[in-house]
Amino acid sequence: MFVDGLRCRECGRAYPAEALHVCEYCFGPLEVAYDYEAIAAATSRESIAAGPLSIWRYADLLPAHNDGAVDLGAGFTPLVRADRLAAELGLGELWIKNDTTNPTGSFKDRVVAVALARARELGFKVAACASTGNLANSVAAHAARAGMRHIVFVPADLEAGKIVMTSVYGPHLVAVDGSYDDVNRLCAELTSEHPTWAFVNVNLRTYYAEGSKTLAFETAEQLGWQAPDHVVVPVGSGSQLTKIAKGFEELRKVGLVEGGPAVRISGAQAMGCSPVAAAFTGHHDYVRPVKPATIAKSIAIGNPADGWYALDAVRSSGGALAAVSDEELVQGIKLLARTEGIFAETAGGVTIATLAKLAAEGVVRPDERVVAYVTGHGLKTIEAVAPAVAPPVTISPSLESFDEALGADFEEQP
Ligand SMILES: [Zn+2]
Numbered sequence: 514m515f516v517d518g519l520r521c522r523e524c525g526r527a528y529p530a531e532a533l534h535v536c537e538y539c540f541g542p543l544e545v546a547y548d549y550e551a552i553a554a555a556t557s558r559e560s561i562a563a564g565p566l567s568i569w570r571y572a573d574l575l576p577a578h579n580d581g582a583v584d585l586g587a588g589f590t591p592l593v594r595a596d597r598l599a600a601e602l603g604l605g606e607l608w609i610k611n612d613t614t615n616p617t618g619s620f621k622d623r624v625v626a627v628a629l630a631r632a633r634e635l636g637f638k639v640a641a642c643a644s645t646g647n648l649a650n651s652v653a654a655h656a657a658r659a660g661m662r663h664i665v666f667v668p669a670d671l672e673a674g675k676i677v678m679t680s681v682y683g684p685h686l687v688a689v690d691g692s693y694d695d696v697n698r699l700c701a702e703l704t705s706e707h708p709t710w711a712f713v714n715v716n717l718r719t720y721y722a723e724g725s726k727t728l729a730f731e732t733a734e735q736l737g738w739q740a741p742d743h744v745v746v747p748v749g750s751g752s753q754l755t756k757i758a759k760g761f762e763e764l765r766k767v768g769l770v771e772g773g774p775a776v777r778i779s780g781a782q783a784m785g786c787s788p789v790a791a792a793f794t795g796h797h798d799y800v801r802p803v804k805p806a807t808i809a810k811s812i813a814i815g816n817p818a819d820g821w822y823a824l825d826a827v828r829s830s831g832g833a834l835a836a837v838s839d840e841e842l843v844q845g846i847k848l849l850a851r852t853e854g855i856f857a858e859t860a861g862g863v864t865i866a867t868l869a870k871l872a873a874e875g876v877v878r879p880d881e882r883v884v885a886y887v888t889g890h891g892l893k894t895i896e897a898v899a900p901a902v903a904p905p906v907t908i909s910p911s912l913e914s915f916d917e918a919l920g921a922d923f924e925e926q927p
Contacts, residue, residue: 515555516576517546519719522822530576532635532711534718542818543719545576553767558738561769568623568727574763575727576720577630583659584630587622588727590614592735592884597852598865602872605879608741610732610886611855617654617678618890619647619811619858620753624724625655625713631720632711638662639710643700645693645749645811646675647858647889652713653682664710666696666703672810674893692805694816718752722819725753729760732884733770740770742881743777743832745868747860747888748789749812751823754780757886758826779832779877780823781867783807783859787836789820793827794834800824808839808897809859811889833876837866843901845869846891856891862898864888 519528523541534543556573564570568588569579591611599607615622625648629640640656640663642648649665656663665679669688679686689696704715713721733740740761746754758778764770782790785807792800800820805813817823827834837845842859845866850856857865868885871877891898908914 514576514578515548515552515573517548519543520546532632532637532716534716545719545723547574547763549763549766556767556769558734558769561734568626568724571727571730574730574767575627576723577627577634579626579630580633582630582633583626583655585616585622585626585655585658587615587626587724589731592732593853593855595853595885598849601848601852602869603879604872604877604881604883606882608732608736608882608884609849609853609855610728610884612728612886612888613855613857613861613890617647617650618893619651620725620728620886620888621647621651622655623727624648624721625651627724628713628717628721629655629659629661629711632713632717633659633661635711637709637711639664639707641665641700641703641707641710641712642714643693643697643712644714645813646671646679646893647811648714649679649686650675650893653679653684653686656684657682666700668693668696668810670810672894672896674895678893693810693814694802694805697814697816718818722752722756725756726760726763728753728886729757730764733761733764736882738770740764740773740776741884742774743779743877743883745779745781745864745871745877745883745885747812747864747886748780748782748820748823748834749814749817749860751780751789751817751819751821753886753888754778754823755819755826758830775830777832777881778827778830779867779871780827780834781864782834782836783809783812783842783863784836784838785809786813786815788815789817789824790834790836792820792824792834808894809842809863810894811858811860812863833871835867835870837863837870841866841870843898846898847901849887850891855887857887858889858891858894859897860889861887861891
């Protein structure tokens with residue numbers, strides 16, 4: 514492992530690589546620091562290619578070892594060339610990073626695998642999290658695999674699929690009557706009360722967040738070790754976007770990808786919870802918290818922990834942030850399914866609808882190589898799209914009945 518320790522993002526103070534997440538001097542967030550010279554000397558495209566087909570092929574750039582105990586095979590998801598979608602949006606080279614194929618159907622498997630591997634190294638026996646759903650699914654599955662006790666906190670109004678996809682692994686599932694921001698606050702208090710619990714996105718957050726860098730690593734490797742020109746990323750807490758930015762930077766730093774213009778990074782939010790997009794369009798230097806009201810529950814975080822850093826990453830890369838309505842995100846889900854055969858959850862619909870909006874505005878351009886991150890499976894949020902799809906045609910089991918109901922109509926279509 515090439516970890517030098519932890520460092521405060523604000524004041525730069527150094528800390529040991531323990532379960533710490535906040536600077537005790539300035540309350541800034543802590544970040545993992547690496548010895549990039551040593552990584553550059555030890556790591557090559559060939560050594561990575563010889564690694565497992567999972568996030569662990571990039572272990573040299575991650576803050577934990579994989580001893581197999583937690584591993585469900587997170588990562589190395591398909592990067593799909595999306596020509597039919599590109600044609601509809603008036604774009605040129607467009608790719609979808611299809612993270613719906615992860616073990617529990619979302620990108621959260623990347624961050625949880627790293628957080629719980631590190632938690633075990635630090636001696637934790639209990640896994641915990643505050644979740645909008647996908648994280649709950651992933652923590653429960655990975656903890657079950659590792660034989661760790663687990664306790665998971667979610668807002669009580671979560672989609673049914675995400676509740677069952679958590680309960681099936683047998684955790685203590687606690688539904689909190691409040692928003693995700695309420696759940697998160699409660700879990701911050703519980704972390705102080707129960708220092709022996711590894712809350713993956715509270716006291717283990719520094720390690721957890723690093724897992725998202727693998728979304729950048731894989732994209733570059735799958736493009737033949739080239740960075741894309743422009744990526745579009747959904748924004749909830751803002752952590753994923755900032756870590757994708759960090760991932761592309763690190764690849765250049767250790768010489769795996771050649772220099773060139775920085776990757777433009779754009780962010781996608783739902784209008785019913787768009788504090789970061791609002792700060793971008795309002796030219797503010799702060800992110801004002803909001804009360805979420807959107808069906809895109811997995812990114813409905815009104816007070817995003819990394820909101821300011823996401824805003825900064827977007828601005829400094831020359832990208833943009835935009836928000837779409839619930840109706841638009843449902844159309845985004847249907848558009849991606851219809852053109853590329855990928856069924857995304859609501860956050861994926863937000864990403865595709867925002868991509869469409871930014872393409873129409875000329876922010877995402879046809880001369881760019883573009884990657885859109887689709888981070889969760891549609892089966893998790895089936896109630897969002899169910900009212901917007903055509904019901905089946907019901908017939909009796911005879912040719913006559915089929916011809917009468919549908920036959921000629923089907924033939925006529927191209
Ligand atoms: Zn500090």
